Amino acid sequence: MEFWKKRAEKEEAARVMIELRKKSAEYEAMSTKWTTNQSERQSLRERVRDIEDALRARQQQLDTLLKALEEKNNQYDRDTHAYKTDLQEKEMQLGFLINKICEAAVHMVQLLDEAEDLSCQFPPSQQSSISEFLERVKKYSDIARKFV
Incomplete structure (x- = not known):
């Protein structure tokens, strides 16, 4: 039995x-x-860190580009405002000059009418030189009448 016991053990x-x-x-x-x-896991952490660094760099680039775009936009707005202001001033000057031209044209037409009336008062010998002068003035007054 001892044998079996040892064998079992x-x-x-x-x-x-x-x-x-x-x-x-x-x-x-x-x-x-x-x-x-x-x-x-360590490799993934390093990869995540690398991606985060790359994202930060890209974000900085985007921020820089956005700032440059805003500056350009502001400069464009300033330039546009200056252009509009300059254009308004030029339009006012042009309007003023057109009014002056119209006034001069009206005055020229009046002077032509007066010159024609006066030419009748001169003797016939002097009327030919006066009528040549009046013809030239009449050409200019015809141009001036277009502005009136």
């Missing part, structure tokens, strides 16, 4: 040893897996 010890080897192999596999996961 040996078999039990062999089973425990096999179980221990299995557990040891499982532990090694889990340890390797855990180490691999830690490495992957």
Whole structure:
């Protein structure tokens, strides 16, 4: 019986040893897996950090571009305002000059009418030179009448 008892103990010890080897192999596999996961996790953290750095750099570039665009837009607004102001001033000057031209044209037409009336008062010998002068003045007054 002692023999059977020792044999049972040996078999039990062999089973425990096999179980221990299995557990040891499982532990090694889990340890390797855990180490691999830690490495992957560290690699992913580094990658996330790199991506965040790249995003920050891109954000700075976008901020710089946006600031430049805003400055250009503001300059465009200032230029447009200056152009409109200058254009309004030029329109006012042009209107003033047109009014002056119209006034001069009216005055010229009046002077022509007076000159024609006066030419009748001169003797016939002087009327030919006066009528030549009046013809030239009449050409200019015809042009002036277009503005009246």
